[in-house]
Amino acid sequence: MSMASRLLPLIPLIPAISALVLTWLTWFGGSIGRARAGKLASGAVGVSLILAAIGFAEIAGSPPDARAVTVELFDWISLGSFRASAALVLDPLASVMTLVITGVGFLVHVYSVGYVQKEHDVHRYFAYLNLLTAFMLLLVLAENLLVLFVGWEGVGLCCYLLVGYRCQKRSAIDAGMKAFVIDRVGDVGLLAGILMTFVVFGTVSFQELLPLAPTKDTTAVGIIGVLFLVGAIGKSAQIPLHVWLLDTVEGPPPASALIQSATVVTGGVYLVVRTAALFAESPLAFGLVGAFGAVTALFAAAVALAQDDLRRALAYSTVSQVGYMFLACGVGAFGAAVFHLLTHAFGKALLFLCAGSVLHAMAGRTDVRGMGGLKEKLPVTYRTFVIATLGLTAVPPFAGFFSGNQILWSAFRDRDFLMWGTGIVVTFLTALYMGRLWMLVFEGRFRGSGIEMGPSGEPPVTWPLLVLAVGSVGIGFIGIPHYSAIASFLADPLAATTHEAASLAAEGSLVLLNVAIAASGLLLARRVYRGEASSSRPAAEEAVRPEPTLGWLRGRFGVDALYGRALVRPLLFLSRTILWRGVDRTVIDGGFHGSARLIRAGSEGLRLFQSGNLRLYLFVLFAGVVAMLAWMMLGARWAF
Amino acid sequence: MVPVQHYLIVSALLFSMGATGVFFHRNLLSIFLCVELMLNAVNLTFVAYSRSAGNLEGQALALVVIVVATAEALVGLGILVAVHRGRASLDVDDQNLLRY
Numbered sequence: 001m002s003m004a005s006r007l008l009p010l011i012p013l014i015p016a017i018s019a020l021v022l023t024w025l026t027w028f029g030g031s032i033g034r035a036r037a038g039k040l041a042s043g044a045v046g047v048s049l050i051l052a053a054i055g056f057a058e059i060a061g062s063p064p065d066a067r068a069v070t071v072e073l074f075d076w077i078s079l080g081s082f083r084a085s086a087a088l089v090l091d092p093l094a095s096v097m098t099l100v101i102t103g104v105g106f107l108v109h110v111y112s113v114g115y116v117q118k119e120h121d122v123h124r125y126f127a128y129l130n131l132l133t134a135f136m137l138l139l140v141l142a143e144n145l146l147v148l149f150v151g152w153e154g155v156g157l158c159c160y161l162l163v164g165y166r167c168q169k170r171s172a173i174d175a176g177m178k179a180f181v182i183d184r185v186g187d188v189g190l191l192a193g194i195l196m197t198f199v200v201f202g203t204v205s206f207q208e209l210l211p212l213a214p215t216k217d218t219t220a221v222g223i224i225g226v227l228f229l230v231g232a233i234g235k236s237a238q239i240p241l242h243v244w245l246l247d248t249v250e251g252p253p254p255a256s257a258l259i260q261s262a263t264v265v266t267g268g269v270y271l272v273v274r275t276a277a278l279f280a281e282s283p284l285a286f287g288l289v290g291a292f293g294a295v296t297a298l299f300a301a302a303v304a305l306a307q308d309d310l311r312r313a314l315a316y317s318t319v320s321q322v323g324y325m326f327l328a329c330g331v332g333a334f335g336a337a338v339f340h341l342l343t344h345a346f347g348k349a350l351l352f353l354c355a356g357s358v359l360h361a362m363a364g365r366t367d368v369r370g371m372g373g374l375k376e377k378l379p380v381t382y383r384t385f386v387i388a389t390l391g392l393t394a395v396p397p398f399a400g401f402f403s404g405n406q407i408l409w410s411a412f413r414d415r416d417f418l419m420w421g422t423g424i425v426v427t428f429l430t431a432l433y434m435g436r437l438w439m440l441v442f443e444g445r446f447r448g449s450g451i452e453m454g455p456s457g458e459p460p461v462t463w464p465l466l467v468l469a470v471g472s473v474g475i476g477f478i479g480i481p482h483y484s485a486i487a488s489f490l491a492d493p494l495a496a497t498t499h500e501a502a503s504l505a506a507e508g509s510l511v512l513l514n515v516a517i518a519a520s521g522l523l524l525a526r527r528v529y530r531g532e533a534s535s536s537r538p539a540a541e542e543a544v545r546p547e548p549t550l551g552w553l554r555g556r557f558g559v560d561a562l563y564g565r566a567l568v569r570p571l572l573f574l575s576r577t578i579l580w581r582g583v584d585r586t587v588i589d590g591g592f593h594g595s596a597r598l599i600r601a602g603s604e605g606l607r608l609f610q611s612g613n614l615r616l617y618l619f620v621l622f623a624g625v626v627a628m629l630a631w632m633m634l635g636a637r638w639a640f
Numbered sequence: 641m642v643p644v645q646h647y648l649i650v651s652a653l654l655f656s657m658g659a660t661g662v663f664f665h666r667n668l669l670s671i672f673l674c675v676e677l678m679l680n681a682v683n684l685t686f687v688a689y690s691r692s693a694g695n696l697e698g699q700a701l702a703l704v705v706i707v708v709a710t711a712e713a714l715v716g717l718g719i720l721v722a723v724h725r726g727r728a729s730l731d732v733d734d735q736n737l738l739r740y
Binding site for chain 2: 607608610611612613614615618619622
């Protein structure tokens with residue numbers, strides 16, 4: 001029994017236990033103090049991080065064909081020929097994901113300690129955060145689809161809880177509900193996929209299932225792939241189910257940082273990568289992954305350009321970047337997708353924590369048109385924000401450069417020029433909108449009014465920002481082309497077969513092109529928005545400024561409105577008018593109240609009989625006895 | 641020997657008189673006496689049949705009825721005394737508290 005297999009169950013278990021303790025305290029009104037609650041929660045994730053690192057070291061240190069540790073906890077379901085055990089597996093993919101989740105999760109927890117001091121219910125916040133980490137770890141460590149499904153649902157639940165954390169705010173409750181309901185749409189896909197998997201393969205265990213994929217009917221495998229894709233689209237907020245992620249910004253900013261970087265949105269990408277063998281069998285499913293990813297990446301990047309809410313702009317950026325990962329999967333670069341997931345997790349967590357600092361300094365105002373000149377007020381946030389921005393856009397030597405290039409190169413190498421072109425445009429748009437945020441928030445003059453800022457508006461804890469900044473610079477170097485540690489570590493089956501045809505000159509010129517495009521995006525943003533940032537017009541005046549070209553983008557292509565008209569309103573009509581007023585109130589309540597009224601009316605009649613007149617009682621008694629006697633005598637005669 | 645029908649006619653008359661009294665008397669004590677009359681009408685039937693049948697079962701039943709009637713008289717009269725003390729009236733039409 002190796003070290004890793006003994007410690008493996010503890011990785012998700014420790015944050016879960018911490019979440020339980022904190023929930024207990026919330027319910028029964030106990031308190032261990034705000035600071036100590038944060039320390040407990042952070043400590044639990046910290047221990048998981050250490051365990052994950054031990055596991056990673058052990059996996060990386062073993063020979064390539066023995067890089068999987070499976071732990072069977074107990075027999076979960078055993079029905080006839082169907083067996084599913086609660087089993088965890090630590091293989092290269094899982095260990096990388098575990099490291100990212102616990103690493104980013106730990107930093108977000110630590111940052112939260114300082115950030116949520118003013119919230120009234122800190123125990124509950126940390127319980128949710130811990131629970132989210134635990135379920136996400138369960139999701140990536142799952143050895144079979146059922147355990148994965150438990151983690152998947154748990155993550156959805158925690159998303160709902162965290163987004164609706166400020167439960168006195170109507171918008172937060174609505175946003176939480178939206179996230180939960182839209183998540184269910186994807187879950188139907190995943191669940192149907194799991195059932196279908198069992199029908200086709202007879203097992204739900206990844207290790208038994210994936211090698212069988214080439215032997216099964218292509219159509220059936222393709223249907224499973226499409227169903228899984230539906231689940232992934234829901235969880236990873238891809239078009240058309242992306243609308244929930246944009247409202248998650250109603251939650252506390254550190255929670256958004258965790259949801260949108262290392263945990264929830266990566267669930268879908270993880271599922272696709274984990275079941276890559278299925279997708280590889282079906283051109284249809286494979287093509288759909290790429291198509292959804294490309295459309296989402298392009299659409300969200302365009303919309304991000306026109307968002308005035310800092311958090312929403314970042315959320316659209318997340319949607320776009322996750323779309324980029326799907327695009328990578330769609331061109332067969334599963335390793336590159338995971339690599340991009342890694343670099344994006346660091347960059348986006350950092351950006352959201354920076355947004356948290358900005359919101360902290362701006363007393364909760366989120367409109368970038370009312371910011372500006374925060375460079376001097378928030379020096380640490382400014383510097384880390386710039387690093388994260390450069391990391392997200394493909395500027396060397398920051399992390400996004402390596403992962404982005406790897407994806408684009410994979411697309412180009414496979415002669416998939418549509419995907420490649422989409423990637424280039426997305427790179428440009430990403431540089432443009434990140435540059436816009438940079439300019440509007442930090443450069444120029446402060447355009448807000450009515451906010452008194454102290455000499456330093458930084459939140460109490462800033463070192464997680466610095467660690468994440470170092471991470472988003474350094475993480476890229478594990479994926480240098482041709483010396484790529486990560487691709488061979490993940491043993492990407494498709495990349496390994498086609499990698500040799502690469503021409504160094506072509507790859508080099510593509511990298512240069514990509515860098516030039518990113519740089520031109522940033523420079524264009526500087527040119528366009530620098531002036532706007534320097535103007536001293538108050539935010540209110542800017543709000544009414546007509547801007548027809550960006551109107552569609554600002555309205556996010558009307559997707560929310562369309563859903564409102566096409567789905568939410570008919571559903572509400574069905575629920576309110578037909579089901580509530582019609583079925584519930586008329587039929588069910590009517591039947592219930594009607595029977596009660598009937599019995600009441602009958603009783604009203606019968607109680608008149610209880611007159612209190614003793615002689616009447618006696619007479620009735622006597623008449624009754626006589627009637628019975630008569631019946632017995634006459635009846636006896638009739639009977640004979 | 642007097643035939644059993646004569647006894648039965650007397651018994652039926654006594655029973656009807658008792659029942660009529662129960663229905664139409666208003667004084668609780670009178671009602672009570674009428675109930676006793678009905679019981680004794682039944683006793684007469686028992687004894688008459690017992691005699692005509694030539695065994696003692698009917699007489700034994702009559703004795704049982706007498707014992708029960710005694711016990712009933714005891715309890716009933718006790719209630720009557722209590723009612724009279726509490727309400728200063730023995731009119732049945734006044735005893736109508738237990739109504740809707």
